Amino acid sequence: MSEQTKYIFVTGGVTSSLGKGIVSASLAKLLQARGHSVTIQKLDPYINIDPGTLNPYEHGECFVTDDGAETDLDLGHYERFLNVRTSQANNITTGRIYQNVINRERKGDYLGRTVQVIPHITDEIKRCVKLLGKNGSYDFVITEIGGTVGDIESLPYLEAVRQMKWELGINALSIHLTLVPYLAAAGELKTKPTQHSVKQLLEMGVQPDILVCRTEHPLTDEIRLKVARFCNVSMENVIESIDAETIYDVPNLMADEKLDVAVLKKMNVPYEGEADLSSWNDFIWKLKSPTDLVSIGLIGKYIELKDSYKSIAEAFIHAGAENGVKVNLDWIHSESITEENVAKKLSHLDGVLVAPGFGGRGIEGKIQAIKYVREKEIPFLGICLGMQCAVIEYARNVLGLEDAHSTEMNHNTSHPVIDIMEHQKSITNKGGTMRLGSYPCHLEKDSLALASYRTEDIDERHRHRYEFNNDFKSLFEANGMRMTGVNPESKLVEIIELPSHPWFVGVQFHPEYKSTVEQPHPLFIGFVEAALASRNVEAKSEELVDF
Ligand code: GLN
Numbered sequence: 001m002s003e004q005t006k007y008i009f010v011t012g013g014v015t016s017s018l019g020k021g022i023v024s025a026s027l028a029k030l031l032q033a034r035g036h037s038v039t040i041q042k043l044d045p046y047i048n049i050d051p052g053t054l055n056p057y058e059h060g061e062c063f064v065t066d067d068g069a070e071t072d073l074d075l076g077h078y079e080r081f082l083n084v085r086t087s088q089a090n091n092i093t094t095g096r097i098y099q100n101v102i103n104r105e106r107k108g109d110y111l112g113r114t115v116q117v118i119p120h121i122t123d124e125i126k127r128c129v130k131l132l133g134k135n136g137s138y139d140f141v142i143t144e145i146g147g148t149v150g151d152i153e154s155l156p157y158l159e160a161v162r163q164m165k166w167e168l169g170i171n172a173l174s175i176h177l178t179l180v181p182y183l184a185a186a187g188e189l190k191t192k193p194t195q196h197s198v199k200q201l202l203e204m205g206v207q208p209d210i211l212v213c214r215t216e217h218p219l220t221d222e223i224r225l226k227v228a229r230f231c232n233v234s235m236e237n238v239i240e241s242i243d244a245e246t247i248y249d250v251p252n253l254m255a256d257e258k259l260d261v262a263v264l265k266k267m268n269v270p271y272e273g274e275a276d277l278s279s280w281n282d283f284i285w286k287l288k289s290p291t292d293l294v295s296i297g298l299i300g301k302y303i304e305l306k307d308s309y310k311s312i313a314e315a316f317i318h319a320g321a322e323n324g325v326k327v328n329l330d331w332i333h334s335e336s337i338t339e340e341n342v343a344k345k346l347s348h349l350d351g352v353l354v355a356p357g358f359g360g361r362g363i364e365g366k367i368q369a370i371k372y373v374r375e376k377e378i379p380f381l382g383i384c385l386g387m388q389c390a391v392i393e394y395a396r397n398v399l400g401l402e403d404a405h406s407t408e409m410n411h412n413t414s415h416p417v418i419d420i421m422e423h424q425k426s427i428t429n430k431g432g433t434m435r436l437g438s439y440p441c442h443l444e445k446d447s448l449a450l451a452s453y454r455t456e457d458i459d460e461r462h463r464h465r466y467e468f469n470n471d472f473k474s475l476f477e478a479n480g481m482r483m484t485g486v487n488p489e490s491k492l493v494e495i496i497e498l499p500s501h502p503w504f505v506g507v508q509f510h511p512e513y514k515s516t517v518e519q520p521h522p523l524f525i526g527f528v529e530a531a532l533a534s535r536n537v538e539a540k541s542e543e544l545v546d547f
Helices: 020-032 074-082 094-107 117-131 152-171 192-203 221-231 247-256 259-266 278-288 306-323 342-346 363-376 385-397 448-453 470-478 522-546
Strands: 006-012 038-044 091-093 140-145 172-179 210-215 238-242 292-300 325-333 351-354 380-383 416-420 435-443 457-464 466-468 482-486 493-497 504-507
Touching: 006 020, 006 152, 020 038, 020 074, 020 140, 020 172, 020 247, 020 259, 038 074, 038 117, 074 306, 091 094, 094 117, 094 152, 117 152, 140 152, 152 172, 172 192, 172 259, 192 210, 192 221, 210 221, 210 259, 221 238, 238 247, 247 259, 247 278, 278 306, 292 306, 292 363, 292 522, 306 325, 306 522, 325 522, 342 363, 351 363, 351 385, 351 522, 363 380, 363 385, 380 385, 380 522, 385 416, 385 466, 385 470, 385 493, 385 504, 435 448, 435 493, 448 482, 448 493, 448 522, 466 470, 466 493, 470 482, 470 493, 504 522
Parallel strands: 006 140, 006 172, 038 091, 038 140, 172 210, 210 238, 292 325, 292 351, 351 380, 380 504
Antiparallel strands: 416 466, 435 457, 435 482, 482 493, 493 504
8 A cells, every 4th residue: 555654543432341342453454455454553541551550340351462561452452353463652641641741741842842732742652643644554543532532631531632633634534433322211312522523623623524323222324414414524424333132243334334444435545345254253253153161260359340350351252263162251349259169169160260369369269269279270370460379289289388378468478489589679650661562481391382383482470479489380380280381591490280180281471472364372272171171971871970
Protein backbone atom coordinates (compact mmCIF):
# COMPACT_ATOMS: atom_id res chain seq x y z
CA MET A 1 0.00 0.00 0.00
CA SER A 2 1.01 3.66 0.07
CA GLU A 3 3.88 4.87 2.25
CA GLN A 4 1.48 7.03 4.23
CA THR A 5 0.08 5.32 7.30
CA LYS A 6 -3.64 5.80 7.75
CA TYR A 7 -5.04 6.60 11.17
CA ILE A 8 -8.43 5.41 12.37
CA PHE A 9 -9.80 6.71 15.67
CA VAL A 10 -12.48 4.81 17.55
CA THR A 11 -14.44 6.72 20.18
CA GLY A 12 -17.38 5.58 22.26
CA GLY A 13 -20.58 7.34 23.23
CA VAL A 14 -23.70 6.97 25.39
CA THR A 15 -22.27 4.41 27.79
CA SER A 16 -19.13 2.48 28.57
CA SER A 17 -18.77 -1.27 27.92
CA LEU A 18 -20.10 -1.12 24.36
CA GLY A 19 -17.16 -3.18 23.18
CA LYS A 20 -14.91 -0.63 21.45
CA GLY A 21 -12.00 -3.02 21.88
CA ILE A 22 -13.79 -5.84 20.08
CA VAL A 23 -15.06 -3.59 17.28
CA SER A 24 -11.54 -2.15 16.84
CA ALA A 25 -10.00 -5.63 16.84
CA SER A 26 -12.63 -6.88 14.37
CA LEU A 27 -12.05 -4.00 11.97
CA ALA A 28 -8.30 -4.59 12.27
CA LYS A 29 -8.87 -8.29 11.50
CA LEU A 30 -10.85 -7.43 8.35
CA LEU A 31 -8.18 -5.01 7.12
CA GLN A 32 -5.47 -7.57 7.89
CA ALA A 33 -7.47 -10.24 6.05
CA ARG A 34 -7.38 -7.96 3.01
CA GLY A 35 -3.58 -7.95 3.12
CA HIS A 36 -2.95 -4.71 5.04
CA SER A 37 -0.60 -4.42 7.99
CA VAL A 38 -2.48 -3.14 11.00
CA THR A 39 -1.85 -2.35 14.64
CA ILE A 40 -4.20 -1.16 17.35
CA GLN A 41 -3.47 1.23 20.15
CA LYS A 42 -5.44 2.07 23.28
CA LEU A 43 -5.34 5.52 24.83
CA ASP A 44 -6.58 5.41 28.42
CA PRO A 45 -7.67 8.68 30.01
CA TYR A 46 -6.79 7.79 33.61
CA ILE A 47 -3.85 9.23 35.54
CA ASN A 48 -2.05 6.01 36.49
CA ILE A 49 1.10 5.62 34.39
CA ASP A 50 -0.11 2.11 33.54
CA PRO A 51 -2.66 -0.37 34.93
CA GLY A 52 0.08 -2.36 36.68
CA THR A 53 -0.73 -0.78 40.03
CA LEU A 54 -4.50 -1.27 39.69
CA ASN A 55 -6.44 -3.90 41.57
CA PRO A 56 -8.07 -6.27 39.03
CA TYR A 57 -11.47 -5.30 40.50
CA GLU A 58 -10.85 -1.80 39.12
CA HIS A 59 -9.94 -2.59 35.58
CA GLY A 60 -9.87 -6.34 35.02
CA GLU A 61 -6.72 -8.18 34.01
CA CYS A 62 -3.43 -6.42 33.50
CA PHE A 63 -2.12 -7.65 30.15
CA VAL A 64 1.66 -7.93 29.72
CA THR A 65 3.46 -7.49 26.40
CA ASP A 66 6.75 -9.05 25.25
CA ASP A 67 8.61 -5.84 26.07
CA GLY A 68 7.29 -5.92 29.62
CA ALA A 69 4.62 -3.24 29.42
CA GLU A 70 1.73 -3.64 31.86
CA THR A 71 -1.28 -2.74 29.79
CA ASP A 72 -5.04 -2.64 29.38
CA LEU A 73 -6.78 -5.95 28.76
CA ASP A 74 -7.95 -4.76 25.35
CA LEU A 75 -4.40 -5.32 24.10
CA GLY A 76 -5.03 -9.00 24.79
CA HIS A 77 -7.97 -8.89 22.38
CA TYR A 78 -5.82 -7.13 19.77
CA GLU A 79 -3.17 -9.84 19.97
CA ARG A 80 -5.70 -12.69 20.05
CA PHE A 81 -7.54 -11.38 16.98
CA LEU A 82 -4.55 -10.24 14.91
CA ASN A 83 -1.86 -12.66 16.04
CA VAL A 84 0.47 -9.65 16.00
CA ARG A 85 2.48 -8.65 19.06
CA THR A 86 1.83 -5.33 20.77
CA SER A 87 4.25 -3.29 22.88
CA GLN A 88 4.40 -0.37 25.30
CA ALA A 89 3.61 1.97 22.40
CA ASN A 90 0.19 0.31 22.04
CA ASN A 91 -1.13 1.52 25.39
CA ILE A 92 -0.72 5.08 26.59
CA THR A 93 -2.42 6.66 29.60
CA THR A 94 -2.94 10.30 30.53
CA GLY A 95 -0.46 9.69 33.33
CA ARG A 96 2.24 8.72 30.85
CA ILE A 97 1.43 11.63 28.52
CA TYR A 98 1.77 14.11 31.42
CA GLN A 99 4.87 12.37 32.75
CA ASN A 100 6.59 12.70 29.36
CA VAL A 101 5.66 16.38 29.09
CA ILE A 102 6.66 17.15 32.68
CA ASN A 103 10.00 15.35 32.26
CA ARG A 104 10.68 17.50 29.21
CA GLU A 105 9.68 20.63 31.09
CA ARG A 106 12.16 19.78 33.86
CA LYS A 107 14.91 19.21 31.30
CA GLY A 108 14.22 22.69 30.02
CA ASP A 109 12.86 21.71 26.63
CA TYR A 110 10.13 24.34 26.89
CA LEU A 111 12.36 26.97 28.53
CA GLY A 112 10.68 30.36 28.68
CA ARG A 113 7.28 29.07 27.63
CA THR A 114 4.10 28.22 29.49
CA VAL A 115 3.37 24.49 29.24
CA GLN A 116 -0.32 23.96 28.45
CA VAL A 117 -2.87 21.28 27.60
CA ILE A 118 -3.03 22.73 24.10
CA PRO A 119 -0.57 22.47 22.43
CA HIS A 120 1.81 20.51 24.67
CA ILE A 121 -0.40 17.72 25.97
CA THR A 122 -2.24 17.36 22.68
CA ASP A 123 1.09 17.35 20.79
CA GLU A 124 2.35 14.56 23.04
CA ILE A 125 -0.85 12.58 22.37
CA LYS A 126 -0.36 13.06 18.63
CA ARG A 127 3.30 12.02 18.92
CA CYS A 128 2.30 8.82 20.72
CA VAL A 129 -0.27 8.01 18.03
CA LYS A 130 2.11 8.72 15.14
CA LEU A 131 4.94 6.75 16.75
CA LEU A 132 3.30 3.52 15.57
CA GLY A 133 2.92 4.76 12.04
CA LYS A 134 6.49 6.03 11.75
CA ASN A 135 8.33 5.02 8.60
CA GLY A 136 5.15 3.52 7.22
CA SER A 137 5.63 0.41 9.36
CA TYR A 138 1.88 -0.13 9.38
CA ASP A 139 -0.67 0.61 6.70
CA PHE A 140 -3.27 1.32 9.37
CA VAL A 141 -3.01 2.40 12.99
CA ILE A 142 -6.31 2.03 14.80
CA THR A 143 -6.43 4.14 17.95
CA GLU A 144 -9.12 3.31 20.46
CA ILE A 145 -9.85 6.12 22.88
CA GLY A 146 -10.89 4.83 26.30
CA GLY A 147 -13.84 6.29 28.20
CA THR A 148 -16.97 7.85 26.80
CA VAL A 149 -17.42 11.08 24.85
CA GLY A 150 -18.43 13.78 27.31
CA ASP A 151 -15.99 12.66 30.03
CA ILE A 152 -13.87 15.59 31.18
CA GLU A 153 -10.72 13.48 31.07
CA SER A 154 -11.24 12.55 27.40
CA LEU A 155 -11.19 16.15 26.16
CA PRO A 156 -7.49 16.45 25.21
CA TYR A 157 -7.72 13.18 23.27
CA LEU A 158 -10.68 14.38 21.24
CA GLU A 159 -8.87 17.65 20.56
CA ALA A 160 -5.90 15.61 19.31
CA VAL A 161 -8.26 13.63 17.04
CA ARG A 162 -9.74 16.88 15.71
CA GLN A 163 -6.26 18.21 14.92
CA MET A 164 -5.08 14.99 13.30
CA LYS A 165 -8.18 14.86 11.11
CA TRP A 166 -7.54 18.43 10.06
CA GLU A 167 -3.85 17.77 9.37
CA LEU A 168 -4.15 14.40 7.66
CA GLY A 169 -7.39 14.84 5.72
CA ILE A 170 -8.32 11.63 3.98
CA ASN A 171 -5.65 9.70 5.90
CA ALA A 172 -7.48 10.06 9.21
CA LEU A 173 -10.92 8.74 9.97
CA SER A 174 -13.23 8.74 12.96
CA ILE A 175 -15.50 5.90 13.96
CA HIS A 176 -17.97 6.50 16.76
CA LEU A 177 -19.47 3.54 18.61
CA THR A 178 -22.85 4.27 20.16
CA LEU A 179 -25.86 2.51 21.59
CA VAL A 180 -29.27 2.29 19.96
CA PRO A 181 -31.36 1.02 22.87
CA TYR A 182 -34.59 -0.92 22.52
CA LEU A 183 -37.42 0.35 24.69
CA ALA A 184 -39.58 -2.66 25.43
CA ALA A 185 -42.55 -0.56 26.60
CA ALA A 186 -42.57 1.38 23.33
CA GLY A 187 -41.49 -1.65 21.29
CA GLU A 188 -38.99 0.58 19.50
CA LEU A 189 -35.32 1.22 18.92
CA LYS A 190 -34.36 4.73 19.97
CA THR A 191 -31.84 6.93 18.13
CA LYS A 192 -31.85 9.94 20.45
CA PRO A 193 -28.89 8.84 22.63
CA THR A 194 -26.82 8.42 19.44
CA GLN A 195 -27.87 11.84 18.19
CA HIS A 196 -26.84 13.42 21.50
CA SER A 197 -23.55 11.60 21.58
CA VAL A 198 -22.68 12.74 18.06
CA LYS A 199 -23.70 16.29 18.99
CA GLN A 200 -21.19 16.18 21.82
CA LEU A 201 -18.48 15.03 19.44
CA LEU A 202 -19.43 17.81 17.02
CA GLU A 203 -19.09 20.35 19.83
CA MET A 204 -15.49 19.19 20.06
CA GLY A 205 -15.06 19.71 16.32
CA VAL A 206 -15.05 16.01 15.41
CA GLN A 207 -17.48 14.84 12.74
CA PRO A 208 -17.62 11.05 12.87
CA ASP A 209 -17.21 9.44 9.44
CA ILE A 210 -18.74 6.12 10.45
CA LEU A 211 -21.18 5.22 13.20
CA VAL A 212 -21.20 1.73 14.65
CA CYS A 213 -24.46 1.22 16.51
CA ARG A 214 -24.63 -1.41 19.23
CA THR A 215 -28.11 -2.88 19.35
CA GLU A 216 -30.06 -5.86 20.60
CA HIS A 217 -32.36 -5.82 17.53
CA PRO A 218 -31.59 -5.39 13.82
CA LEU A 219 -31.59 -1.77 12.63
CA THR A 220 -34.35 -1.09 10.10
CA ASP A 221 -33.64 1.11 7.07
CA GLU A 222 -35.84 3.71 8.68
CA ILE A 223 -33.64 3.79 11.79
CA ARG A 224 -30.46 3.86 9.69
CA LEU A 225 -31.78 6.78 7.68
CA LYS A 226 -32.75 8.66 10.80
CA VAL A 227 -29.31 8.17 12.37
CA ALA A 228 -27.61 9.12 9.09
CA ARG A 229 -29.68 12.28 8.65
CA PHE A 230 -29.29 13.57 12.19
CA CYS A 231 -25.61 12.75 12.44
CA ASN A 232 -24.35 13.89 9.00
CA VAL A 233 -23.13 10.50 7.85
CA SER A 234 -24.18 8.61 4.76
CA MET A 235 -26.55 5.70 5.28
CA GLU A 236 -23.95 3.13 4.20
CA ASN A 237 -21.76 4.41 7.01
CA VAL A 238 -24.33 3.54 9.67
CA ILE A 239 -23.13 0.12 10.75
CA GLU A 240 -25.20 -2.23 12.87
CA SER A 241 -23.36 -4.08 15.64
CA ILE A 242 -25.84 -6.56 16.99
CA ASP A 243 -25.24 -8.60 20.16
CA ALA A 244 -23.18 -11.66 19.28
CA GLU A 245 -23.05 -15.18 20.70
CA THR A 246 -19.27 -14.88 21.06
CA ILE A 247 -16.82 -12.03 20.52
CA TYR A 248 -15.22 -14.14 17.80
CA ASP A 249 -18.35 -13.69 15.65
CA VAL A 250 -17.86 -9.93 15.47
CA PRO A 251 -15.38 -9.83 12.52
CA ASN A 252 -17.91 -11.73 10.39
CA LEU A 253 -20.77 -9.52 11.57
CA MET A 254 -18.72 -6.44 10.71
CA ALA A 255 -17.86 -7.94 7.31
CA ASP A 256 -21.58 -8.52 6.64
CA GLU A 257 -22.19 -4.88 7.50
CA LYS A 258 -19.27 -3.87 5.24
CA LEU A 259 -17.47 -1.89 7.91
CA ASP A 260 -14.15 -2.57 6.17
CA VAL A 261 -15.54 -1.36 2.83
CA ALA A 262 -16.88 1.80 4.46
CA VAL A 263 -13.46 2.53 5.95
CA LEU A 264 -11.51 1.82 2.76
CA LYS A 265 -13.90 3.84 0.60
CA LYS A 266 -13.69 6.82 2.92
CA MET A 267 -9.89 6.63 2.96
CA ASN A 268 -9.63 6.20 -0.78
CA VAL A 269 -8.08 2.72 -0.61
CA PRO A 270 -9.13 0.04 -3.15
CA TYR A 271 -11.85 -2.10 -1.62
CA GLU A 272 -12.71 -4.66 -4.30
CA GLY A 273 -13.19 -8.25 -3.21
CA GLU A 274 -13.66 -9.46 0.31
CA ALA A 275 -11.57 -10.01 3.40
CA ASP A 276 -10.21 -13.57 3.42
CA LEU A 277 -11.44 -14.91 6.74
CA SER A 278 -10.96 -18.58 5.85
CA SER A 279 -8.52 -19.48 8.66
CA TRP A 280 -10.56 -17.42 11.11
CA ASN A 281 -13.68 -19.29 10.04
CA ASP A 282 -11.93 -22.65 10.46
CA PHE A 283 -11.55 -21.68 14.11
CA ILE A 284 -15.19 -20.53 14.34
CA TRP A 285 -16.29 -23.85 12.90
CA LYS A 286 -14.26 -25.79 15.48
CA LEU A 287 -15.49 -23.51 18.24
CA LYS A 288 -19.12 -24.09 17.34
CA SER A 289 -19.04 -27.80 16.72
CA PRO A 290 -17.45 -29.38 19.79
CA THR A 291 -17.78 -33.14 20.03
CA ASP A 292 -17.16 -33.36 23.76
CA LEU A 293 -17.14 -31.33 26.95
CA VAL A 294 -14.63 -30.91 29.78
CA SER A 295 -15.12 -29.13 33.09
CA ILE A 296 -12.19 -27.16 34.39
CA GLY A 297 -12.11 -25.37 37.72
CA LEU A 298 -10.56 -21.91 37.67
CA ILE A 299 -9.51 -21.11 41.20
CA GLY A 300 -8.77 -17.48 41.96
CA LYS A 301 -9.59 -14.73 44.38
CA TYR A 302 -10.91 -12.13 41.93
CA ILE A 303 -13.57 -14.32 40.36
CA GLU A 304 -16.41 -11.88 41.12
CA LEU A 305 -15.02 -9.96 38.15
CA LYS A 306 -14.34 -12.49 35.42
CA ASP A 307 -12.41 -9.89 33.41
CA SER A 308 -9.64 -10.38 35.98
CA TYR A 309 -8.80 -13.65 34.22
CA LYS A 310 -9.67 -12.60 30.67
CA SER A 311 -6.65 -14.09 28.89
CA ILE A 312 -6.96 -17.39 30.78
CA ALA A 313 -10.63 -17.74 29.84
CA GLU A 314 -9.87 -16.90 26.19
CA ALA A 315 -6.90 -19.31 26.10
CA PHE A 316 -9.32 -22.08 27.15
CA ILE A 317 -11.66 -21.13 24.30
CA HIS A 318 -8.77 -21.42 21.82
CA ALA A 319 -7.45 -24.68 23.31
CA GLY A 320 -10.97 -26.15 23.54
CA ALA A 321 -11.62 -25.45 19.86
CA GLU A 322 -8.25 -26.95 18.97
CA ASN A 323 -9.16 -30.15 20.89
CA GLY A 324 -12.70 -30.20 19.46
CA VAL A 325 -14.23 -29.83 22.93
CA LYS A 326 -16.16 -27.21 24.81
CA VAL A 327 -14.41 -26.14 28.00
CA ASN A 328 -16.85 -25.42 30.78
CA LEU A 329 -15.14 -23.15 33.27
CA ASP A 330 -16.22 -23.58 36.87
CA TRP A 331 -15.15 -20.35 38.63
CA ILE A 332 -14.27 -21.17 42.22
CA HIS A 333 -13.36 -18.60 44.85
CA SER A 334 -10.11 -19.62 46.53
CA GLU A 335 -11.32 -18.22 49.86
CA SER A 336 -14.27 -20.62 49.83
CA ILE A 337 -12.12 -23.78 49.74
CA THR A 338 -11.40 -25.59 53.00
CA GLU A 339 -10.05 -29.02 53.93
CA GLU A 340 -13.63 -30.08 54.71
CA ASN A 341 -15.29 -28.98 51.46
CA VAL A 342 -12.47 -29.40 48.93
CA ALA A 343 -13.68 -32.78 47.68
CA LYS A 344 -17.23 -31.50 47.26
CA LYS A 345 -16.01 -28.50 45.30
CA LEU A 346 -13.48 -30.24 43.05
CA SER A 347 -14.32 -33.92 42.66
CA HIS A 348 -16.51 -33.41 39.57
CA LEU A 349 -13.79 -31.54 37.66
CA ASP A 350 -11.68 -32.89 34.80
CA GLY A 351 -8.92 -30.38 35.47
CA VAL A 352 -8.04 -27.54 37.82
CA LEU A 353 -6.20 -24.30 37.09
CA VAL A 354 -4.90 -22.24 39.98
CA ALA A 355 -4.66 -18.64 38.90
CA PRO A 356 -2.05 -15.92 39.33
CA GLY A 357 -2.42 -13.38 42.11
CA PHE A 358 -0.80 -11.22 44.75
CA GLY A 359 -0.94 -11.27 48.55
CA GLY A 360 -2.13 -13.80 51.06
CA ARG A 361 -5.92 -13.69 50.65
CA GLY A 362 -7.24 -17.07 49.51
CA ILE A 363 -3.81 -18.68 49.54
CA GLU A 364 -4.68 -21.56 51.91
CA GLY A 365 -7.70 -22.47 49.74
CA LYS A 366 -5.42 -22.67 46.71
CA ILE A 367 -3.02 -24.91 48.60
CA GLN A 368 -5.87 -27.19 49.74
CA ALA A 369 -7.09 -27.44 46.14
CA ILE A 370 -3.63 -28.39 44.89
CA LYS A 371 -3.21 -31.06 47.58
CA TYR A 372 -6.54 -32.54 46.48
CA VAL A 373 -5.80 -32.60 42.74
CA ARG A 374 -2.29 -33.93 43.36
CA GLU A 375 -3.58 -36.80 45.44
CA LYS A 376 -6.60 -37.52 43.24
CA GLU A 377 -4.55 -37.30 40.04
CA ILE A 378 -6.73 -34.59 38.50
CA PRO A 379 -4.84 -32.66 35.77
CA PHE A 380 -3.46 -29.41 37.14
CA LEU A 381 -2.03 -26.22 35.70
CA GLY A 382 -0.69 -23.60 38.10
CA ILE A 383 0.15 -20.18 36.74
CA CYS A 384 2.60 -17.86 38.53
CA LEU A 385 1.17 -17.70 42.08
CA GLY A 386 -0.58 -20.98 41.19
CA MET A 387 2.81 -22.58 40.53
CA GLN A 388 4.24 -21.06 43.69
CA CYS A 389 1.34 -22.56 45.69
CA ALA A 390 2.08 -25.97 44.17
CA VAL A 391 5.67 -25.69 45.40
CA ILE A 392 4.50 -24.66 48.89
CA GLU A 393 1.97 -27.50 49.01
CA TYR A 394 4.59 -30.08 48.02
CA ALA A 395 7.07 -28.72 50.55
CA ARG A 396 4.53 -28.90 53.37
CA ASN A 397 2.78 -32.16 52.59
CA VAL A 398 5.42 -34.27 50.84
CA LEU A 399 8.75 -32.91 52.05
CA GLY A 400 7.38 -32.40 55.55
CA LEU A 401 8.50 -28.77 55.81
CA GLU A 402 5.46 -27.71 57.79
CA ASP A 403 5.88 -23.95 57.78
CA ALA A 404 7.09 -23.76 54.17
CA HIS A 405 5.82 -20.62 52.50
CA SER A 406 6.57 -17.79 50.14
CA THR A 407 8.23 -14.80 51.80
CA GLU A 408 5.53 -12.72 50.11
CA MET A 409 3.07 -14.13 52.68
CA ASN A 410 5.39 -15.00 55.56
CA HIS A 411 8.69 -13.16 56.02
CA ASN A 412 9.69 -15.36 58.91
CA THR A 413 9.16 -18.83 57.48
CA SER A 414 12.09 -21.14 58.18
CA HIS A 415 11.53 -22.74 54.75
CA PRO A 416 11.23 -19.94 52.19
CA VAL A 417 10.67 -22.22 49.20
CA ILE A 418 9.45 -19.18 47.24
CA ASP A 419 11.54 -16.11 47.85
CA ILE A 420 11.99 -12.60 46.56
CA MET A 421 14.60 -12.25 43.83
CA GLU A 422 17.86 -10.79 45.09
CA HIS A 423 17.75 -7.70 42.88
CA GLN A 424 14.14 -7.04 43.93
CA LYS A 425 15.08 -6.61 47.58
CA SER A 426 16.24 -3.01 47.23
CA ILE A 427 13.30 -1.90 45.07
CA THR A 428 10.83 0.36 46.84
CA ASN A 429 8.76 1.76 43.96
CA LYS A 430 5.77 -0.42 43.16
CA GLY A 431 5.01 0.65 39.56
CA GLY A 432 6.67 -1.22 36.68
CA THR A 433 9.33 -2.84 38.89
CA MET A 434 8.39 -6.52 38.81
CA ARG A 435 10.13 -9.10 36.60
CA LEU A 436 8.19 -8.16 33.50
CA GLY A 437 8.01 -9.28 29.90
CA SER A 438 9.52 -12.04 27.83
CA TYR A 439 12.32 -14.30 29.12
CA PRO A 440 13.81 -17.46 27.62
CA CYS A 441 13.30 -20.90 29.10
CA HIS A 442 14.96 -24.21 28.23
CA LEU A 443 12.83 -27.35 28.46
CA GLU A 444 14.03 -30.69 29.78
CA LYS A 445 13.76 -33.90 27.77
CA ASP A 446 10.88 -36.29 28.56
CA SER A 447 8.77 -33.59 30.11
CA LEU A 448 5.11 -32.70 29.68
CA ALA A 449 6.26 -29.18 28.81
CA LEU A 450 8.40 -30.43 25.93
CA ALA A 451 5.62 -32.76 24.78
CA SER A 452 3.31 -29.73 24.58
CA TYR A 453 5.68 -27.14 23.11
CA ARG A 454 7.58 -29.56 20.86
CA THR A 455 10.60 -27.30 20.96
CA GLU A 456 13.32 -27.09 23.58
CA ASP A 457 13.71 -23.33 23.74
CA ILE A 458 10.77 -21.09 24.41
CA ASP A 459 10.06 -17.52 25.49
CA GLU A 460 7.24 -16.61 27.83
CA ARG A 461 6.03 -13.47 29.55
CA HIS A 462 6.46 -12.76 33.24
CA ARG A 463 4.92 -10.56 35.92
CA HIS A 464 6.09 -11.33 39.44
CA ARG A 465 8.62 -10.51 42.15
CA TYR A 466 9.02 -13.92 43.78
CA GLU A 467 10.71 -17.08 42.48
CA PHE A 468 11.32 -20.71 43.28
CA ASN A 469 14.20 -20.72 45.79
CA ASN A 470 17.01 -22.74 44.17
CA ASP A 471 18.46 -23.58 47.61
CA PHE A 472 15.66 -26.16 47.84
CA LYS A 473 15.99 -27.49 44.29
CA SER A 474 17.87 -30.70 45.04
CA LEU A 475 15.54 -31.54 47.94
CA PHE A 476 12.49 -31.26 45.67
CA GLU A 477 14.18 -33.20 42.89
CA ALA A 478 15.22 -35.98 45.24
CA ASN A 479 11.60 -36.29 46.31
CA GLY A 480 9.69 -36.49 43.07
CA MET A 481 9.25 -32.97 41.71
CA ARG A 482 11.01 -32.15 38.44
CA MET A 483 12.11 -28.71 37.36
CA THR A 484 11.49 -29.14 33.65
CA GLY A 485 11.92 -25.57 32.50
CA VAL A 486 14.79 -23.32 33.58
CA ASN A 487 15.98 -19.91 32.43
CA PRO A 488 19.26 -20.68 30.65
CA GLU A 489 21.00 -17.54 31.93
CA SER A 490 19.72 -16.90 35.44
CA LYS A 491 18.93 -20.57 36.19
CA LEU A 492 15.60 -19.48 37.65
CA VAL A 493 13.03 -22.27 37.70
CA GLU A 494 10.26 -21.63 35.19
CA ILE A 495 8.36 -24.93 35.12
CA ILE A 496 7.72 -27.67 37.67
CA GLU A 497 6.16 -31.08 37.05
CA LEU A 498 5.27 -34.24 38.95
CA PRO A 499 6.20 -37.28 36.83
CA SER A 500 4.15 -39.54 39.14
CA HIS A 501 0.96 -37.65 38.27
CA PRO A 502 -0.91 -37.86 34.93
CA TRP A 503 -0.58 -34.09 34.23
CA PHE A 504 0.69 -31.73 36.90
CA VAL A 505 2.41 -28.58 35.59
CA GLY A 506 3.22 -25.28 37.29
CA VAL A 507 4.65 -22.35 35.37
CA GLN A 508 6.22 -19.22 36.79
CA PHE A 509 5.35 -17.31 33.61
CA HIS A 510 1.98 -16.42 32.07
CA PRO A 511 1.26 -18.65 29.05
CA GLU A 512 -2.25 -17.18 28.72
CA TYR A 513 -0.93 -13.90 27.31
CA LYS A 514 0.40 -15.60 24.20
CA SER A 515 -2.62 -17.67 23.18
CA THR A 516 -4.24 -16.41 19.99
CA VAL A 517 -6.96 -17.65 17.65
CA GLU A 518 -4.33 -18.63 15.09
CA GLN A 519 -1.86 -20.01 17.64
CA PRO A 520 -3.65 -21.52 20.63
CA HIS A 521 -1.16 -21.96 23.45
CA PRO A 522 0.56 -25.40 23.55
CA LEU A 523 0.30 -25.72 27.35
CA PHE A 524 -3.42 -24.96 27.34
CA ILE A 525 -3.88 -27.43 24.48
CA GLY A 526 -1.94 -30.06 26.46
CA PHE A 527 -3.88 -29.34 29.64
CA VAL A 528 -7.30 -29.59 27.95
CA GLU A 529 -6.18 -32.80 26.26
CA ALA A 530 -5.13 -34.21 29.64
CA ALA A 531 -8.45 -33.15 31.18
CA LEU A 532 -10.29 -34.91 28.39
CA ALA A 533 -8.19 -38.05 28.85
CA SER A 534 -8.77 -38.09 32.61
CA ARG A 535 -12.51 -37.68 32.06
CA ASN A 536 -12.57 -40.59 29.70
CA VAL A 537 -10.63 -42.79 32.13
CA GLU A 538 -13.16 -41.90 34.83
CA ALA A 539 -16.11 -42.51 32.53
CA LYS A 540 -14.65 -45.90 31.60
CA SER A 541 -14.10 -46.94 35.20
CA GLU A 542 -17.67 -45.88 36.03
CA GLU A 543 -18.89 -48.02 33.15
CA LEU A 544 -16.95 -50.94 34.54
CA VAL A 545 -18.44 -50.48 37.99
CA ASP A 546 -21.95 -50.34 36.50
CA PHE A 547 -21.27 -53.46 34.53
N1 GLN B 1 2.62 -12.64 43.86
C1 GLN B 1 3.52 -13.49 43.17
C2 GLN B 1 4.83 -12.78 42.85
O1 GLN B 1 4.90 -11.58 42.84
C3 GLN B 1 2.90 -14.05 41.91
C4 GLN B 1 2.52 -13.02 40.89
C5 GLN B 1 1.57 -13.53 39.85
O2 GLN B 1 0.86 -14.51 40.05
N2 GLN B 1 1.48 -12.82 38.71
O3 GLN B 1 5.81 -13.44 42.58
